[in-house]
Amino acid sequence: MPIHNREIATKLNRLANLLEIEGANSFRVRAYRKAASTVRGYPRSMSDMLDDGENLSKLPNIGDDLAEKIQTMVMTGELPLLQEVEDRTPPALSELMKIEGLGPKRVRKLYEELDIQSLNDLEEAIKAGKVQKISGFGNKSAEKIKLRLEKYSGNEQRTRLIDAEEIAAPLLDYLKDAKGIGNIIIAGSYRRRKETVGDLDILITAKDSSPVMNHFIRYDDVEEVVSKGETRSTVYLRSGMQVDVRVVPEESYGAAKIYFTGSKAHNIALRKLGTKKGYKINEYGVFEDNERIAGETEESVYECIDRKYIEPELRENRGELDAAADGSLPRLITLSDIRGNLHTHTKASDGHHSLKEMAKAAEKLGYEYLAITEHSRSLSIASGLDRDQLSRHLDEIDELNAQLENIVLLKSSEVDILEDGRLDYPDDILKKLDFTVCAIHQKFDLSRKKQTERILRAMDNPYFHVLAHPSGRLINERDPYDTNLEKILEAAKERGCFIELNAQPQRLDLTDEGCKMAKDMGVRISIASDAHSTSDLKHMRCGIDQARRGWLEVKDVINCLPRNQLLELFKR
Structure with missing residues (x-):
């Protein structure tokens, strides 16, 4: 039974979390976290690499010891050291870490000082009032x-x-080997x-x-078979994810794709137009007096209600059906x-x-330019560059640019926005850059008013160009900080x-709603991978998915421009 990279990283x-609760050496804890990050973001499966005889210790942040542990997980599905640590750690402490804002250090302090275990x-x-008194x-x-x-329900x-x-890809490959299968789609x-995805709905014709x-x-x-029928079966996978497989006739495939793709709100609005x-x-399908008149393709269903085909990313009942009627649907951006x-970072x-x-x-990805945006050295980014290091780094970029033929490296920095809205580098440093990417990395808990004003003050600096990861959220891990996005836009x-x-x-x-708001207000977007490795560059496709959900077109995205036109935009 294969183990996914996601499971290994988890x-x-x-x-790392449990060791940190125990007060283990910080370098050891950090090593496990870095290894998890490498594994989770790596484009190839650890299982496949081992099958091909590759040495995992050659990967970033994976030494011999960690390579051996990953191999054990691939072969057995278990990490013995994790089991040892779990056995000596109160189980409820892991539950506490599911509350946003309670990391391992805080959980340890609550446990040691108040014996909190649930x-x-x-x-x-x-x-x-006991927690309030803890340092x-x-x-x-x-x-x-x-x-x-x-808010937390468990x-x-x-x-x-x-x-x-990662869960769906091997399952889809497996299902394609089924006898008599026609079309298949998730x-x-x-x-x-x-x-985020709740479960997997797989549609098949046969x-x-x-x-x-x-x-x-x-x-x-498959961990559990919930039900097995002629047209629908449901299982739970080892990961806990539910998967529903539905088999439909070929003549209904288009209608079924629309129905099971959703969203519910889009489908209700579509059915009302049909009525x-x-x-x-x-x-x-589409029926008139019990006679099917369309349904084999999605296009045929939309044609019956006098609508152009609507891309799946837009089907949220946010005006896409009206746009499909009057010809104003966006020509959505693509990766190409x-x-x-x-x-990006090096x-x-x-x-x-x-x-x-x-x-x-x-x-190799066909890019004309790549911005190198090392962190500034603030209190929150100890690994960033001080002004002298940045100066030497910019010289290295110039030297490499003299050797490169088909791509140009742009000189930039991910500059910390300090609590008072100042940028972490002085202007005499910032003006040496082609542009800046500015971000908040600390003081996430300021009030909505103060956090918004902090960003607005930073934007007043003439060397401020792009606001990076504007809400600071981490999906399923950290809530966004509170700001007034409309004012910022x-x-x-x-x-x-x-x-x-x-x-x-x-x-x-940005969220998809944030992208749509920016587009409607005439604010252009930079879609950027924030890559910390060569493989991370390929995460651009994830940003494209989000951009398409936000109705973005080529004209809305600044890094669809040639380099010379892009650099002109940064002249304030």
């Missing part, structure tokens, strides 16, 4: 934790899209490319469903429209590869600044 991260213990301690917490922090406890979170892809929120269903429930990763024309629309990447700060390695990898438009859509799969920041 075990390594869990081990969510109920924590709730009672906050009510009694590093206080009234404000305790109140936030209380609110998060109230239910499993939705799966991030990139993790769902529908639902997965097809609409939502940032004349005989029995071989398909028998094949499906024999998949190695007005005297049609009944369901998963089997991107000419360069405007947010070994100079917290990346894994050299300048040259990143340049060559970007060149208004300020960006007034000052000639731009907003980043960070394509890191755990960020996808």
Whole structure:
């Protein structure tokens, strides 16, 4: 039974968390976290690499010891050291870390000082005012934790899209080997490319469903068969994800794709339009007086209600049906429209590869330019560059540019926005850069008013160009900080600044709604991978998915421009 990279990374991260609760050496804890990051983001399966005889210790942040541990997980599905640590750690402490804002250090402090071992213990301690008295917490922090406890239900979170892809890809390959299978597609929120997925809805055409269903429930990763029928079967995989397989006739495939892709709101609006024309629309087709008049293709269903085909990413009932009627649907951006990447890191700060390695990898992707944006050295980014290091780094970029033929490295920096809105480098340093990518990395808990004003003050600096990961969220891990996005977008438009859509799969920041708001207000976007390795460059596709959900077109995205036109935009 294969083990996915996501599962390996989860075990390594869990081990790091538990070791940190125990007070283990910080370098050891950090090593496991870095290894987890490498494994989770690596484009190839660890299982496949081992099958091919490759040496995992050659990967970034993976030495001999960690390579051996990963091999053990691939072979057995278990990490013995993790089991040892779990056996000596109170189980409820892991539950506490599911509350946003409670990392391992805080959980350890709560356990040691108040003997808190459960969510109920924590709730009672906050009510009694005990948590507020612990160093590093206080009234404000305790109140936030209380609110998060109230929101937390204990239910499993939705799966991030990139993790769902890792689960779905081998399953889809397996199902394609079923006897008599015709078309196959994963529908639902997965097809609409939502940032998280609840379950997998797989749609198949076949004349005989029995071989398909028998094949499906024999998949190695199936933990439990919930139901098995002629047209629908449901299982739970080892990961906990539910998978539904539905078999439909070929003549209903288009209608079924629309129905099972959703969204629910889109489908309700679509059916209402059908009713007005005297049609009944369901998963089997479009019917007039019980006669099917369309349904084999999605296009045929939309044609019946006088609409152009609507891309799955747009099907959220946000005006797409009206746009499909009047010809104003956006021509959505594609990965091939991107000419360069405007947010990447190298070994100079917290990346894994050299300048040259990143340049060559970007060149292979067909990019015309690549911005190198090492962190500034603030209190929150110890691995960043001080002004002298940055100066030497810029010289290295000039030297490498003299050797490169098909790509140009742009000189930039991910500059920290300090609490008072100042930028972490002085202007005499900032003016040496082609442009800046500016970001918040600390003081996430400021009020909405203060956090918004902080960003607006930073935008007043003439060397501010792009606001990076504008909400600071990490999907399923960290809430966004509180800001007034509309005010920020208004300020960006007034000052000639731009907003980043960070394509890191755990960020996808802007949200799709934020992208649409920016587009409607005339603020252009930078879609950037925030790559810390050569493989991370390929995360650009995740940003494209989010951009398409936000109705973005080529004209809305600055890194669809040729280099000379792009650099003109940065002249404030």
